[in-house]
Amino acid sequence: MNETRTAPAGGASRQPATSIPFRLEGVVIPVADYDRARRFYRELGWRVDADVDGADGYRLMQFTPPGSPASVLFGTRVTAAQPGSLDGLLLVVDDIDAARADLLDRGVAVSDVFHDAAGGLGGGFHIGDHGRAPGHDPERRSYASYASFADSEGNRWVLQEITSRLPGRTWEE
Known part of the structure; x- marks a missing residue:
């Protein structure tokens, strides 16, 4: 019998982490x-x-x-899904400036580098240009500098510079 479990109210699951890989x-x-x-x-x-x-x-x-x-x-x-409807597809890059230059060399219209105007790490994930401040994150923190571009159909991609991973995260996961 198949059984569906839902998370308790508030969204947090009280179940232990699964050992089954979901890739x-x-x-x-x-x-x-x-x-x-x-x-x-x-x-x-x-x-x-x-x-x-x-x-x-x-x-x-x-x-x-x-x-x-x-x-x-x-x-x-x-x-x-409607063509051009995806917004915020994430590409992680080691060097935001090199990635942006590569896209420009390939003829892609890519935004200038920006960071979260509120100083957080979510600057690439707002509606449109809302919440963006120009330039790299002032502290050059990992996860905090972004650029964005749209594909030929209007789907929006976000580049996020990650120079060191959060604890417990590896590139191999």
Whole structure:
């Protein structure tokens, strides 16, 4: 019998941490124009893992960003999400300035570097440009400097500079 458990009120689970690995393998991105999106992501230099033309208009493209264990998938008939509706897809980079320069060299319109105007670590995750202050985090803290760009379909990506991981986090997780 399958049983569904829900977290107690307040969202915090009282269950011990699971020993079963749950690994994010990929994210499905909604696009309107398959060929335009394919060109955009190829021009980013991301690895092509799959390019499938199936029956009845089904098309699937899978890309993996350099150094990422997770992939990006898009296509026709692969999601009901509206094209351009994703906002805040996160790409972690070691050097925000180098990542921004690379994107600019590839013809991508990328924002200037910014940080959270309130001084927190969530500066990349506000509606639009709300809560942004120009420039790098004044203390150059890890997790606190950002830039953003949109793909060819309007899905917004956020670059976050992480130079040292939070305790208990590793790049291999």
